[in-house]
Amino acid sequence: MDMTFKKAEEVCRQFDISGIISVEPTDIGHINSTHIVHTEKGKFVMQRLHGGLSASKLEHNYLIYSKAFDEHDWLYPVWRKTVRDGYFYTDEEGFDWRIYPFIEGEILRTALTKEELYACGRGLAKMHMIFGTIQDEPLAVYPNLHNLAYHYERYMRAICAGETESGGRARDGAVEEIIAADISVMLEKKSIETSIVHGDTKISNLLFGNGNVVGCLDLDTFMKGSLREDLADCIRSCCTGNGRFDRTAAGHVMSGYAGSLDAGLFGEDPCDEKMLPGVFDKICFELGLRYYTDFISDERHFDEKYPGYRLERAKSLLSLRWSE
Numbered sequence: 001m002d003m004t005f006k007k008a009e010e011v012c013r014q015f016d017i018s019g020i021i022s023v024e025p026t027d028i029g030h031i032n033s034t035h036i037v038h039t040e041k042g043k044f045v046m047q048r049l050h051g052g053l054s055a056s057k058l059e060h061n062y063l064i065y066s067k068a069f070d071e072h073d074w075l076y077p078v079w080r081k082t083v084r085d086g087y088f089y090t091d092e093e094g095f096d097w098r099i100y101p102f103i104e105g106e107i108l109r110t111a112l113t114k115e116e117l118y119a120c121g122r123g124l125a126k127m128h129m130i131f132g133t134i135q136d137e138p139l140a141v142y143p144n145l146h147n148l149a150y151h152y153e154r155y156m157r158a159i160c161a162g163e164t165e166s167g168g169r170a171r172d173g174a175v176e177e178i179i180a181a182d183i184s185v186m187l188e189k190k191s192i193e194t195s196i197v198h199g200d201t202k203i204s205n206l207l208f209g210n211g212n213v214v215g216c217l218d219l220d221t222f223m224k225g226s227l228r229e230d231l232a233d234c235i236r237s238c239c240t241g242n243g244r245f246d247r248t249a250a251g252h253v254m255s256g257y258a259g260s261l262d263a264g265l266f267g268e269d270p271c272d273e274k275m276l277p278g279v280f281d282k283i284c285f286e287l288g289l290r291y292y293t294d295f296i297s298d299e300r301h302f303d304e305k306y307p308g309y310r311l312e313r314a315k316s317l318l319s320l321r322w323s324e
Contacts, residue, residue, distance in 0.1 A: 008037050011046055014082050014089035015099045032220075036102060043102035045077065048095050050301075053220070055088045055096045057139040061222045062087065064136045072130045075105055075207050075215025105207030105215055112203070112238055114252050115211065121256025123206055123213020124234050128227055131196040132265055138196060140223040145199055148187055148286045155179070155289055158297035172311060175292055178318045182285060189282040191226035192268045199223055201230045202237035228270040231257060232280040236287075236320070243316045245324065250280075277322035288317030 008023040019040030026034050026045075033048040049055065062079060069076045077100040079087045088096045108116060144150035162171065198205070199221025207215035231254075239249040254271045263269040270276070292314035294302050304310055 004035070008035065008046060010091070011089060011097045012037060012039075012044075012099070014084075014097075015080050016083050017041075017044060017080075017099065037099075044080070044099050045102055046097065046099050048097050049088075051095070053096070054139075054141060055090075057141045058220060059087050061138045061141070061219070064134060064138055065131075065219060065222055068130050068134050069215075071133075074127070074130060075103055075209075076219065077103065077217060103207060103215065103217070105209055107204055107206070108208055108238075110203065110238055110241055112249070116208075117238065117249050117252035118256035119208070119212050120203065120206060120234065120238055121231075121253035121258075122260045123208075123256075124201060124231065124253075125257045125260035126213065127198060127216060128195070128230070128261060128266075131198075134196055138223050141220055142199070142223070145221055145223070146191075146225065146229055146283070146286065148282060148289075151286055151289050151293065152183055152187070154297075154299075155293040158293050158299075162296055171296060172292070172315075175311070175314055175318060179289060179292070182318075186282050186285045189278045191229050191279055193224060193226045195225065195227050195266050195268075197223065197225035197227060197230045199225055199230070201234040203234070204237075206234075226279070227261075227266060227268060228272070228276060228279050229283060231270045232276060232283045235280060236284055240320060243319060245320055245322060247322070250322075280322045281320075284317045284320040288314045288320075291317065 004023050004025075005020070008020055012018065012020060017037070017039060021038040021040065023038070023046075024036050026036050032050050032053075035046045037044045037046050049058075066076065066078070068074075080099045080101070081087060082089050088098050090096050108120075112120065159176075198216060198219065200218055205217045206213050207217065209215075235250045235253050239246045239253065254276075258271045261270070263271075291302060291310045294300055295310040295314060302310060302313075
């Protein structure tokens with residue numbers, strides 16, 4: 001019996017789950033440590049929260065979006081309560097754990113068909129419309145999620161730390177030249193942040209069923225933000241490959257989205273073709289900057305899936321542009 005199995009038994013007992021058959025790691029998300037637990041009564045997702053995340057804020061948001069999703073028959077991770085009637089178990093090391101039943105929905109991978117891209121846009125619009133019915137205020141678990149100035153400051157601190165330490169840190173001159181050349185333009189790109197958004201709308205966070213989006217995963221980034229940034233991030237996820245952007249594919253996502261969203265309810269048109277390309281460029285640049293900062297620092301926000309993964313992602317994202 002390895003330590004993973006023993007830990008799973010410890011955590012599952014706190015959620016009144018027994019009969020564990022096996023435990024396996026999964027690539028769900030990049031932040032929390034996630035395992036699939038197979039039991040005699042079905043599968044569960046067991047997550048250890050990344051250090052620094054606020055369990056109380058996550059619970060506050062969960063109670064808000066779960067109510068809205070239930071009212072609109074939208075699939076999402078339904079957290080299981082502990083034997084103490086809470087949503088989190090804190091272990092002896094201070095880590096917070098949560099568990100929810102595994103959702104049997106289909107997660108698509110690129111490259112998508114025209115119909116799947118259209119459905120992706122339509123599903124994102126439906127999710128935004130559900131969010132539009134929420135009256136309560138979410139709390140930002142990641143308050144600087146899309147704050148480029150914040151991420152650039154973090155990057156500069158990492159650079160300075162590397163230059164003052166003996167031997168310095170691993171650096172890539174070509175990547176840093178791109179950052180230096182583009183940062184001023186990217187900082188000028190602004191978005192309206194008055195709507196409730198998912199915050200991490202990559203294709204692997206959308207659940208499909210019978211050709212339609214029927215739910216979503218990974219709602220830790222649920223917060224007030226920009227619909228346009230949510231749309232741009234979704235396009236980045238499902239319309240890029242091998243370091244190239246497919247504008248035709250993006251058009252299918254936008255068509256599905258525009259045909260399903262009542263933009264008049266939100267005070268902005270996320271599909272505005274004058275604004276969306278700039279937001280897309282900023283989203284890609286911002287995420288690339290975050291990956292590179294992780295590469296040269298000790299913060300390790302993203303997992304290193306294999307040696308060089310963070311640097312590879314940084315290079316790919318920093319080079320993506322709507323117009324190229």
